[in-house]
Amino acid sequence: MKVIMESSDFRLPATVVSIGMFDGVHRGHTKVLRQLRSRGLQLGVSTAVVTFDPHPRAVVRPDARPMLLSSLDDRMQLLAATGAVDHCLVLRFDQSRSEQPADEFVLTMLVHQLGMRELIVGENFACGRGRQGTVSYLATLGQQLGFAVAPVRLDAVPGSQDSVHSSSTEARRLIQLGDLAGASAMLQRPHEMTGTITRAVPASRRVIEAELPTAMCAPAAADYVGAVKRSDTGSPWIPALLRVRGDRLSSRRMVHLVADDEVEADLGDLLRMRFVDRARHDPAASLHEISAA
Known part of the structure; x- marks a missing residue:
């Protein structure tokens, strides 16, 4: 193209x-x-x-x-x-x-x-x-x-209630509600975002904090299972637990994530994040399921 x-x-x-x-x-x-x-x-x-x-x-x-x-x-x-x-x-x-x-x-x-x-x-x-x-x-x-x-003709999304049509507006609504599974069905892939690493624990490179860009559609504050990788490399996706949090005093949205393996990324690097679904009551079990998929 x-x-x-x-x-x-x-x-x-x-x-x-x-x-x-x-x-x-x-x-x-x-x-x-x-x-x-x-x-x-x-x-x-x-x-x-x-x-x-x-x-x-x-x-x-x-x-x-x-x-x-x-x-x-x-x-x-x-x-x-x-x-x-x-x-x-x-x-x-x-x-x-x-x-x-x-x-x-x-x-x-x-x-x-x-x-x-x-x-x-x-x-x-x-x-x-x-x-x-x-x-x-x-x-x-x-x-x-x-x-x-x-x-x-606009078709309804298979399995959706009330014959919801595919639209960017509806996909945003689902993501902002934290319904990542519903959004994935509409997007035909998991929702992805790129954030900037603001904190990394050097001892393990598995615990990282990143800030999401305010112009992009971020999931509701909750825990999600997904995957991460450095955005400027062809490295494989690493399963991770992504905890989205908002700053009450500003529009900043942060992701505290725990990866299943070491992430080769440092402070200031861009990190690609893939949100698959909300974490279950036991986040560790949810992450294990994603790792085994």
Whole structure:
């Protein structure tokens, strides 16, 4: 997958396009991306995803900005791992972008620069100023500009109550409630975060404290079973018990973790943490089960 940071210098001859934040690249996103790849193959053209940084709500409603499921780098890796995306265009979302009419955005960015032949989006998609560019609006616009719009139906998560649809909002809600098993079903993988090591016990390298970034979606304060590794290495995951705690006097969120083996990491290093599920009443037994899996 080729990542293109916003620029007016690139042109693609013909593509099938999807647009969105793709935060977490969850089950619903992968359904859209499978359709994207399928239509690209049928039409004999490449596929392109358009995404944004920062999150649009951080600009439009900064007081209600969501905690992110994935960093921009993680998002790129997750999108590439689907095998469905040939080009990913990352657009800076600012005040000017938020005020851009849907027609202008579609014509200048999608049609002229990406050569869009077809737009594949979820059935609840909308873009442009005031979310003017709904699926029906874009379908009418496409008749004028020569592209088709294919909305993808949102399916319920298997096993979920009340037919909950996959969404980044729902995944955040589950994580913040501490329902990591439910979030994993929606994300199709365990939730992961990168934190900065603030304390390490040198005698064993198994007891570590790390601070989580405030912009990212962290689990509720509780004990979890999972795994850890240094984020800048290809080292294997080490099973660990992760105790998430909040600082009452600030927005800091800390993780006190006990690893099943030594972690080759020092003060200030970035530590990758994988949250699998809440720990049982006996955390040691929970950790043993993860180690044996």
